[in-house]
Amino acid sequence: MKRWRLPRVLVLLGIILAAPLVWAAAVGAKPAVSVPVDHSPAAPLAKAVSTVTGLAISPLLGTAAYGAYQYVTADDAARDKLPWYAQVKFWLPALLLVAVCAAKDAFGAVVPPGLKKPLDILETFENKITGLVVAGAVVPITMGSVADAILAWQGGPGAGFHPDGLAAISVGALGGGSFLSLLTIPFGVAIFAVVWMAAHAINVLILLSPWGAIDAVLKSGRTALLGLVALTATINPWLGAVLSLVVIVVAYFVAGWSFRLTVFGSIFCWDFLTGRSGRSAPKENDNRMFAGGNLPGVPARTYGRLVERSSGALEFFYKPWLVLAEKRVTVPAGHLAVGRGLFLSSITAGAGDTFFLLPPRYRGHEEELVRIYKFDGGVQPAGLRKAWSLLRELFGGSAAPAQVVA
Numbered sequence: 090m091k092r093w094r095l096p097r098v099l100v101l102l103g104i105i106l107a108a109p110l111v112w113a114a115a116v117g118a119k120p121a122v123s124v125p126v127d128h129s130p131a132a133p134l135a136k137a138v139s140t141v142t143g144l145a146i147s148p149l150l151g152t153a154a155y156g157a158y159q160y161v162t163a164d165d166a167a168r169d170k171l172p173w174y175a176q177v178k179f180w181l182p183a184l185l186l187v188a189v190c191a192a193k194d195a196f197g198a199v200v201p202p203g204l205k206k207p208l209d210i211l212e213t214f215e216n217k218i219t220g221l222v223v224a225g226a227v228v229p230i231t232m233g234s235v236a237d238a239i240l241a242w243q244g245g246p247g248a249g250f251h252p253d254g255l256a257a258i259s260v261g262a263l264g265g266g267s268f269l270s271l272l273t274i275p276f277g278v279a280i281f282a283v284v285w286m287a288a289h290a291i292n293v294l295i296l297l298s299p300w301g302a303i304d305a306v307l308k309s310g311r312t313a314l315l316g317l318v319a320l321t322a323t324i325n326p327w328l329g330a331v332l333s334l335v336v337i338v339v340a341y342f343v344a345g346w347s348f349r350l351t352v353f354g355s356i357f358c359w360d361f362l363t364g365r366s367g368r369s370a371p372k373e374n375d376n377r378m379f380a381g382g383n384l385p386g387v388p389a390r391t392y393g394r395l396v397e398r399s400s401g402a403l404e405f406f407y408k409p410w411l412v413l414a415e416k417r418v419t420v421p422a423g424h425l426a427v428g429r430g431l432f433l434s435s436i437t438a439g440a441g442d443t444f445f446l447l448p449p450r451y452r453g454h455e456e457e458l459v460r461i462y463k464f465d466g467g468v469q470p471a472g473l474r475k476a477w478s479l480l481r482e483l484f485g486g487s488a489a490p491a492q493v494v495a
Contacts, residue, residue, distance in 0.1 A: 145284035153183035293354030381443030426466025
């Protein structure tokens, strides 16, 4: 099987490297069948929904390809007036960075995880930063075209709406259409946030996966979805909007899962990059960690605090969505141990059930946790089956019994 690994990696690399060009070509391509132009006020909304969905799936790739298309299709005289993301100095380096990340994921199948993991962490941070930039700068511009269409439909060709001119609008003079236009930007940002969280979960899964081949498959699937959204929107804006709505609905129903995974990945990256394990030690009680897949009554990867009561019982305190009323559950009594993994350690029960996942800040401090919480199972190195068990938990499945190597 190993002799076929390199050809598979090269094929995946070719697909991923070509994806930005295919995406841009799909956006700019003319459909083979002539489609009547829709001049209704709702047409810009259909186009904007597809655009925002594509940007949320992959902010850096989507923004760079979208900007490249605007630059290529604009007249020479109009190029200087294009938004910042449509300038060559942004979209060309951005596409090159996307290609570098694609190469990292493709060749990650043939290199040890320890050599690729720091780059995965940097890419996860990049996805967070570009997501914030796109949500605050690109989405308002995109949704502004929808507001322009609403105002033009209500007040004639001279009406218009621009995000940077909100302060000049008199709230008391707003009509129904003007008020509706003001809702377009929050509407677009909400769509972006829900879809981005679901797509960002892929970055976290890549970050935590011990197998490079899985990384390439996950990244290829996300890029293919982005290309499909762009292609359907090019063929017919309403078809693209329907597909985008399907993506949005799915993202909405997995929002809890993706939010917990986003928090998990954020803390993992922060602890790793700041070297927190080397400059801090566990507290004598009340340490923060994530729920595992087998803690009864708590969704996997819920962030909270493990507290030992005066009676010796352990309780886990957590706030749903980090802001709602605090809840607590009692940790089932049993033979507890700390499983030390290569990148991620955990607290397991006697049957191998994972009760808690430990952030990187506790790496090297497993013995202290055993002492603090009086775990009778001590510290034990986790084997390869444990890595597979944790990966199943990240995808939402129940954890398989962990194999602990004595």
